[in-house]
Amino acid sequence: PVFSQDIDAILKLKRERDAVILAHNYQTPEIFHCVADIVGDSLALARKAMEVDAEVIVLAGVHFMAETAKLLNPGKTVLIPDFGAGCSLADSITAEDVRLMRRRYPGVPVVTYVNTSAAVKAESDICCTSGNALAVVESLGVPRVMMLPDEYLAQNIAAQTDVEIIPWKGHCEVHERFTPADIRELREAHPGVTVLAHPECPPEVVAEADFAGSTAAMSDYVGRHRPASVVLMTECSMSDNVAIDHPDVDFVRPCNLCPHMKRITLANIRKALEENRHEVTIDPLVAERARRAVERMLAV
Numbered sequence: 001p002v003f004s005q006d007i008d009a010i011l012k013l014k015r016e017r018d019a020v021i022l023a024h025n026y027q028t029p030e031i032f033h034c035v036a037d038i039v040g041d042s043l044a045l046a047r048k049a050m051e052v053d054a055e056v057i058v059l060a061g062v063h064f065m066a067e068t069a070k071l072l073n074p075g076k077t078v079l080i081p082d083f084g085a086g087c088s089l090a091d092s093i094t095a096e097d098v099r100l101m102r103r104r105y106p107g108v109p110v111v112t113y114v115n116t117s118a119a120v121k122a123e124s125d126i127c128c129t130s131g132n133a134l135a136v137v138e139s140l141g142v143p144r145v146m147m148l149p150d151e152y153l154a155q156n157i158a159a160q161t162d163v164e165i166i167p168w169k170g171h172c173e174v175h176e177r178f179t180p181a182d183i184r185e186l187r188e189a190h191p192g193v194t195v196l197a198h199p200e201c202p203p204e205v206v207a208e209a210d211f212a213g214s215t216a217a218m219s220d221y222v223g224r225h226r227p228a229s230v231v232l233m234t235e236c237s238m239s240d241n242v243a244i245d246h247p248d249v250d251f252v253r254p255c256n257l258c259p260h261m262k263r264i265t266l267a268n269i270r271k272a273l274e275e276n277r278h279e280v281t282i283d284p285l286v287a288e289r290a291r292r293a294v295e296r297m298l299a300v
């Protein structure tokens with residue numbers, strides 16, 4: 001009953017305010033399935049943000065996603081229900097770090113993961129997500145790139161290309177906790193289970209998995225292959241959201257919670273729309289350079 005009051009209020013507020021809600025795959029099912037207009041992985045959210053007609057965008061996700069939506073919609077109001085929804089990867093690197101890396105590796109292009117601040121994007125040549133990282137790296141046509149800040153994503157992509165990749169030392173606090181021993185124990189306890197891992201997991205975890213891909217790629221894999229049982233080595237809400245569409249598939253846990261994603265709730269989405277908070281703003285000079293890196297990625 002508490003959920004349904006918030007859901008009804010949010011649906012009404014969306015109409016009154018000409019607002020849409022973009023929700024990442026790690027949002028809880030009541031957000032993902034009941035109030036979101038657009039859902040997906042980081043790449044889909046960025047792509048679809050470009051097509052939004054509404055005046056107001058509420059980003060049910062973390063801060064870098066809201067910044068990306070604002071970069072692509074400078075004239076619209078972009079709200080994030082909780083400014084504290086950060087990301088350990090985005091916190092692992094500053095714009096000054098990128099400038100230092102450029103001095104250390106002159107002439108080597110900088111590919112930055114979208115899980116970064118607009119200030120870091122502004123220092124980059126091009127962005128990438130886990131869904132297009134390989135294509136972005138190879139699109140540059142050079143023998144060596146820097147790929148910042150996710151060390152494991154960089155190593156997982158390096159394993160698939162001849163391009164030499166110089167990493168940074170950032171990690172996702174959710175995915176770094178999975179281990180190869182977790183997978184071996186799961187396979188023993190659930191014979192035949194299909195193991196899907198996010199490429200933010202350490203390379204030794206990806207090596208033990210049956211498939212590695214972005215949150216959207218994992219979801220597509222389940223839809224295409226319909227395994228009898230599957231474990232998603234990623235954030236907990238992924239399985240909850242995908243399981244709703246696949247009642248015939250047994251979703252084995254464990255999973256890890258992202259405390260940042262979990263700061264977004266129906267209650268604060270409702271407040272965001274009622275009180276027009278918290279509005280995402282980006283310094284126009286930073287925004288112009290950061291937008292270039294995001295748009296270059298979207299053109300790949």
Ligand code: 13P
Pocket residue numbers: 025040041042043062115129130131172200213214215216
């Ligand atoms: P994708 O949805 O792009 O795979 O990213 C996962 C993630 O950790 C976002 O915070």
Ligand code: SF4
Pocket residue numbers: 062086087088089090115172173174175200235258259260261
């Ligand atoms: Fe950042 Fe990891 Fe949380 Fe995604 S899951 S927002 S990468 S900390």
